[in-house]
Amino acid sequence: MxxxxxxxxxxxxxxxxxxxxxxxxxxxxxxxxxxxxxFDSRGWLDTIPAETADEIEIVMGDVRxxxxxxxxxxxxxxxxHLAALIGIPFSYHSxxxxxxxxxxxxxxxxxxxxxxxLERVVITSTSEVYGTAQTVPISEKHPRRGQSPYSASKxxxxxxxxxxxxxxxxxxxxxxxxxxxxxxxxxxxxxxxIVGQLLAGAxxxxxxxxxxxxxxxxxxxxxxxxxxxxxxxxxxxxxVNLGTGREVxxxxxxxxxxxxxxxxxxxxxxxxxxxxxGSEVERLLCDNSxxxxxxxxxxxxxxxxGLARTIAWFSDPAHSAAHRTAYxx
Numbered sequence: 001m002x003x004x005x006x007x008x009x010x011x012x013x014x015x016x017x018x019x020x021x022x023x024x025x026x027x028x029x030x031x032x033x034x035x036x037x038x039f040d041s042r043g044w045l046d047t048i049p050a051e052t053a054d055e056i057e058i059v060m061g062d063v064r065x066x067x068x069x070x071x072x073x074x075x076x077x078x079x080x081h082l083a084a085l086i087g088i089p090f091s092y093h094s095x096x097x098x099x100x101x102x103x104x105x106x107x108x109x110x111x112x113x114x115x116x117x118l119e120r121v122v123i124t125s126t127s128e129v130y131g132t133a134q135t136v137p138i139s140e141k142h143p144r145r146g147q148s149p150y151s152a153s154k155x156x157x158x159x160x161x162x163x164x165x166x167x168x169x170x171x172x173x174x175x176x177x178x179x180x181x182x183x184x185x186x187x188x189x190x191x192x193x194i195v196g197q198l199l200a201g202a203x204x205x206x207x208x209x210x211x212x213x214x215x216x217x218x219x220x221x222x223x224x225x226x227x228x229x230x231x232x233x234x235x236x237x238x239x240v241n242l243g244t245g246r247e248v249x250x251x252x253x254x255x256x257x258x259x260x261x262x263x264x265x266x267x268x269x270x271x272x273x274x275x276x277x278g279s280e281v282e283r284l285l286c287d288n289s290x291x292x293x294x295x296x297x298x299x300x301x302x303x304x305x306g307l308a309r310t311i312a313w314f315s316d317p318a319h320s321a322a323h324r325t326a327y328x329x
Contacts, residue, residue: 010083012043063105178243182219183313208273210251243286
């Protein structure tokens, strides 16, 4: 990737900001496409070291605007498309916005990439497209099952990416990370939800369902997986899982975080935190054999180490605003 001209959409977000840092460290010329807002905020890119930030060109815009997307991609060789609405509970509330951002936004990136003849287009998918595991571990051949408006929108985006490759030979790779975690993750995700309550000294740890399992990948491993796929010609036209191949239940995850933080808070399940019964994905466990075979990629950060690093980041007073104890969708 050294010397490549790269655009990252959603660069102001959790994974996007880490990916920008990693790409700069690898010698790329990075343009960060960030969501335009009246606060003039670059999201998490406002918090990265100045010496790295100085190497990143900021482009403000909206992935829903095809003209802005085209301008952002002009002159690029590779695009990593991460811009998306991601919160599953909010997708129950505002599904239209998920179609506009996740489906139409992806269409805009694909159209611009086709017209500008980019060399590689990495589309970010999600393990949520599989729904509850019908067979485990979950390979790329597993059926797609939209169990939330969010997952349905990502299935639609993936289908568009596949169609643009088949119809127009756009050099698309669909990277499908399982549950990524680490510093800067949204307060609405389960690990920051738990950590935020524990660091605030909660007498009770309030959660939703405890039985679902997730395959958790530390953010640096997800970033290295994205870059490995972007550099792999054999991955073009394919959707490729990125995960650890290990699962942990939400209940066991909470117990591990309680142990690491030294808390003694009991776990309490709250009805308002439960997803609709037909929407909850009960089990996600990654089969990462394809990514290992194509690229040699495999995750390197053990779960407990990654959780400790995440807790340390949230413990820093400078990041106290990154987590909340009150439940919001």
